[in-house]
Amino acid sequence: MRWTLKPQPNPKTVSELMQSLNVSEIVASLLAQRGIETYEQARLFFSPTLDDLHDPYLMKDMDKAVARIQRAMENGENILVFGDYDVDGTTAVALVSSYLKTIYANVDTYIPDRYNEGYGVSRQGIDYADDNDCKLIIALDCGIKSVDLVAYAKSKGIDFIICDHHRPGDELPSAVAVLDPKRDDCDYPYDELCGCGVGFKLVQALGGTFGHTIDDLMPYLDLVATAIAADIVPMTGENRILAKFGLEIINSSPRPGIAALMQQQKKSAFSITDVVFILAPRINAAGRIKHGNEAVKLLTEFNLEQAAQFASEIEKYNAERKGLDKQITTEALRQIAENGEQDRFTTVVYDESWHKGVIGIVASRLIETHYRPTIVFTKSNGKLAASARSVRDFDIYNALEACAGHLEQFGGHMYAAGMTISEENFLTFKDAFETTVRETIPDELRIPETVIDAEIDLTKIDDKLLRILKRFEPFGPENMTPVFLTKKVNDFGYGKTIGEDGKHLRLFVKQGNSEGFAAIGFGLGSKLELATSKKPIDIAYALEENEWNGAVSIQLRLKDLRAAE
Template identity: 65%
Template sequence: MTRWTVKAMPSKDEISRLSKELGVNAIVSTLLLQRGITNYSDAKKFFRPSLNHLHDPFLMKDMRKAVLRIEKAIEEGENILVYGDYDVDGTTAVSLMSSYLKENYFNVATYIPDRYDEGYGVSFQGIDFADDNDFTLIIALDCGIKAVDKVAYAKEKGIDFIICDHHRPGETIPDAVAILDPKQNDCQYPYDELCGCGVGFKLIQALGLRKGQTTEDLVPYLDLVATAIGADIVPITGENRVLAHFGMKVINEMPRPGIKAITKQLKKELTITDVVFVVAPRINAAGRMKHGQHAVQLLVEKDFNTAVQFAEEVENFNADRKNLDQQITQQALLQIQENKEEKNYTSVVFDETWHKGVIGIVASRLIETYYRPTLVFTKSGEKLAASARSVKGFDVYNAIEACEDCLEQFGGHKYAAGLTLKPEQYKLFKAKFEKVVSETIDLQLLTPELIIDAEIDLNDITPKFYRILKQFAPFGPGNMALVFLTQGLQDNGYGKCVGQDQIHLKLNVSQGNSNTFGAIGFGLGNKIEKTIHKKTFDAVYAIDENEWNGTVSLQLKLKDIK
């Protein structure tokens, strides 16, 4: 079962006022007001993002210190190591920073920690590598805010750190030359939802300003930033919306060879959803299956033919990753059933043979079956490592923090986190995590929810309406893709199940005397009984375009039927 929740309607007076001011219909006004857009100026900013809307990078705490330290390193010919995590945010950030610095300076190298030998974040091994190779400055991206002991270790060896992170700081801050993290309490930067690559972009923006470069000069780097924004599930509001908007233009008009090599099969104009489901998994697969350095190699490559070879290699990693995650998901589901834990408030599973690179994906898959906060553990050296995923509305980071006494380390966000613990602590942690969640979760959150923007009639769906809806993109947290409800639909009698195993639902629907629309419901084949024999039903859907035999028509992309 899925809960349907229609968003609160603004007042009729507000809708009417905004409709007049903007010259749009009541539905469009409603959708804008729900997003906090209340006047012409807000609407212009929303529909026409501008590079001028980006904030001054020097508003970020420690930005001047970071810039001066990098300039000193370049003047004095120091070796600079650009260090970042093995996920999409980390590898795009490392690609962005290293390729920018290398435009004018050659003593720059990149370092991505090995997921299996070193784990997440700054590692002692990485610092030893820097020491052995005479690096005196490390720029850490998408990590480092909690690396207090590692930064102290580097300092003993005469290595300085600049940290560019977006994760929540702990109680103690590392003793680095500069820490760029808008989530620090004493950082006055106006927007604190940047991803790691976004913080890296602010640093190159600041470096560029000192050299007389404009933001326009840095636009070619925004394909990397848009990819990280999509993959890291940060809100697509404020500054992220501007960065994502211009980044998607780069991806569609002049992508770097590495991204072009991944997307060359896709003929249509790409959306941020394509980035999330096509580009990001392939970049991620390198770090999951082999090594994140392969992703950096692909993203910084300037020759297209070489990039195609790297992309084929990454494609193979991704195919291996898919096979593994399907296999492990089946084993994890079986473990939940065998332990009779179907009725728990959480899913916590462990097998020491599971591949560490896919446990995060497996956690997300388990939520598709058992909708609740989930942790998947595997063995990592002498310890156990886990990836956590949550359900909408529940802060899994806080729940893990409440079990801190069982843990070696942890980090992450509201909906995704990672942790390590000693094997003897596993059972205790599992029981405590279940207890914490059971006592703090709102039971409603254990039923998936479909948030509906507005109830409309089929006659409201016109080509002009759709053209306006497209301008609401890019979509993501804080500006989710638009979802509608229409009641009293009927199929024309030719509805059927389609696809391999007949799991998808294909309909042709109308509402009273309205126009007829094609409708497709992926994975909704089991709902066909609700639509046959001219039964009336209600549907929740998104609107998109369907191209068939050269003809483009609007169709309903069904999400649920009741």
């Protein structure tokens, strides 16, 4: 593990923030590192309001999208709301369809089957629209590269509105409106929305024509927050505002489907971390194991008893998903070992029997053992389908683009992508991908990294600091939980391993005459001897609250530790 201390910000900026905000040097420095340099920027960061959201009409084609939906309503046309089968897609479909149904009756939904249709806009979905006399398809979280399919729909007299957040290709589909803040010709002020976020902006614009204010749309923000957390988009700008208020809805008045999932976990309040690790995997499990329609049904159900029944079914899918994920990860690691591929720059594995619904999770699991760009293939409809995951700061999408000649189709982001390939091209692609990564990945990106915001002494840690840090939430990419470095601390003599097989580490650390703090390090059990050797250690950690028997105290969440220099 390499430790990287972030560049320290301009001292003048830090000093000005300390004075204008009346905060400590630590807090001012953390703000400056996040690009917050003025009182007004700090106000927006600490106290965002829904009024700080951008005008949806700043997004290119928004006026065209709203006008086409209005025309569909005036003419009594059937509207099909189409979305991908993951959390971002299913929450987006639930949001847009449930809002439309409050103002218009002729609305249907469609989620493609992961196994028979694959990712994104499908010919089957367009045929379904045609069979059901739908003259307008609103595609959410997909469609930006569906040039041929949108043309196919057009030949059948069906219009498209595309709401996507993926990178466009060289040619845009000939849709009535293409809403995507990543379009080169779109001047929307924030281009990191998720698919559900783009769908929300459409609803915000359309709602304005019916006199619906942002306050009227608050009940939909639980869906947007769930999508933002699950899709690992930057927790900045509009995403942070929508996630913050969406989390408030989740914890105060969630829709019955989300409430039912929370009740199953016996939790009355969720953090953004709970959304990522508890809520999102369960919504995803429907599309992975059965069908994404199950997730949409859950998220649009307003009868509490029925929602509880749907949630119970989804819990079963999630349990099945966990078993498959564990089994396939074991098989993939064995394949890497048997092929002698432990020292490659990439992991590319394939087995035709692997469950397509969990290969993305397996790719992430493999990175935990072999830290490198990873692709997991399985067989689907006569082709090989794959999910790719990357390591920090390496753009796997660019690497795939360099190998595009071997692929039939691909799409995704810097850190995650999907692709289809013919079986005979598998080995040549595997070699090409290895060569591309080997030639382009810097050596340091091949080692896992702990990024540290600041070096501090334990004496600087108190309740006030923790209170202010809690106002940095919700955390996510580009606004991660602050990580601190403290040098030359010692375990106070209580160090031990805990948990299954002693995987985790529990310490009580002090630095000189400082107050001592309990510290817990998940997955750091192997470092017990180092931590309790009586020799000073350096620790990298985040701060958190620990509640035990009704008492609340500050705890250090260890990221890593090493012998002090």
